[in-house]
Amino acid sequence: MLKKKKILIRIGSLRHGGAEKVLVTFLKNISPDKYEVDLLINLYSGIYIKEVPSWVNVFYLLKGEMITTNRPQDIPVKAYRVLYQKMFLWFPSLLYKFVLKNKQYDVELAAIHGYYREILSSPQKDSKKIIWVQNDIFNLKEYTSDVIRQFFKFDKILVISNKLEEEMHKLAQNEAEKQSVIKIFNPIDKEDTLKKANTAIDDYPFDNNIPTFVSVGTVYPQKGYDRLLQVHKRLLDEGFNHQLVIIGDGYDLNNIQTLLEQLGLQKTAKMLGFKSNPYPYLKKADFYIMSSRHEGFPTIIAEALILNKPISATDISGIKDLLQDGKLGTITPNSEDGIYDGMKKFLTDKDLAEEYKKQINDTDLPFVLEKSVQKLQEIIDEV
Structure with missing residues (x-):
């Protein structure tokens, strides 16, 4: 033996x-x-x-x-x-x-x-x-x-x-x-992710008829949720109707919640705190948005791909590999303006999301x- x-x-x-x-x-x-x-x-x-x-x-x-x-x-x-x-x-x-x-x-x-x-x-x-x-x-x-x-x-x-x-x-x-x-x-355990995504939830906070972005991650400054809320407000002020769900907790949670309230976003942005199973929320949302300042290998992006979600992500470590240099999702400059451009693209170009879904569907994912x-x-x- x-x-x-x-x-x-x-x-x-x-x-x-x-x-x-x-x-x-x-x-x-x-x-x-x-x-x-x-x-x-x-x-x-x-x-x-x-x-x-x-x-x-x-x-x-x-x-x-x-x-x-x-x-x-x-x-x-x-x-x-x-x-x-x-x-x-x-x-x-x-x-x-x-x-x-x-x-x-x-x-x-x-x-x-x-x-x-x-x-x-x-x-x-x-x-x-x-x-x-x-x-x-x-x-x-x-x-x-x-x-x-x-x-x-x-x-x-x-x-x-x-x-x-x-x-x-x-x-x-x-x-x-x-x-x-x-x-x-x-x-990444594809079968496990798909199975968990099919779990029923009763606290999804939004109307399904309005475009919704979701972001999942520990609420630290590196995740850039401060930038994300500023962009969300900017797009709303310009007349782009949409909603935002942030899932996660961390030491920056109170600061981000305070910023959300200061910007008057209580009706359109929700912080749901930590969820042991975020996948049903990911599945229900229309788009995944990553606003991070830096990451290693953002596992959640791989899981969003498994769930066939159109993604807009800042150009951080691992993103070009995961999104295959932009073939499977939008890669934006790592800035507030970059996040803004990525979200605006999905809100103005109705065909873009469907194109990404088709590409993801047709691709043999490497992870x-x-x-x-x-x-x-x-x-x-x-x-």
Whole structure:
């Protein structure tokens, strides 16, 4: 019988997010006969916890809900959590001895870029190290060239878009470093997405006869919802009747809700908060709008394609790959004017949406589950 490969995977939590969902989708589709997986979560919380397969061993540093606000009463808890997690980063041998029970690993994987220090500080020098870069780190201030150069200490660097691959290649200092960078599409479970989209909902907030845009994502500044609301107002003022649904929560939620009210958009724009199943709302809307300032691989765009939605998206990492350079949707400049142009196109050109739907329908989408999972397994097997 083949010896199972022992793998340690690290991530912050399993809260709603693209990288978290992708990791759980991957775990649900690999073979327990080939791998023994330990999943170490810093904070045991999130909707995807219950979806982790029972054969995966789950370890955690802390338990409790993620704190997304800055209320004074939350500060002591946040400070304690940060220090507790830092202790294991400073003294990794304590983590491997007391939490992971001295287990030896063949492969250690950082499931998101933010865990590069945790994996590189591992006392297990013989294990192969892999990092999965799920965001456009070249747009994040704290990720200077010197910081990103640290990633080349990993045996393999998985990236999720052509843009990330090109940027990593520019930083590589030799051919071996270039070869360590591998582009892999995030696995999307098409059947699961279609099944969830058919769930009945009774809180859809709008009249079906008015063009409706939907956007789904954690409410952070990077998502550009401030820009989206300004554009929504601008289009309404110009006489373009339409509606907007934003699904998600996050630390910027109150600011965006306040802006919505200041702009007087209560009747035409709705923030529905977090939905564990956003797909029925996506299915009911006419168009998907992405206003993000930066992303890695926007999983929701792949899911919108699966649901055959006409899409307008800002030109961020992963979009050209997903929308096939504009064949499957509108790619606009990453600005307020760009978002405006994209939405206006759908509101003025009635045929455009149908053209995109036909193109999506006729295209073999590259991020299908089986292909991505197979490639990731090959990387782990060969490392």
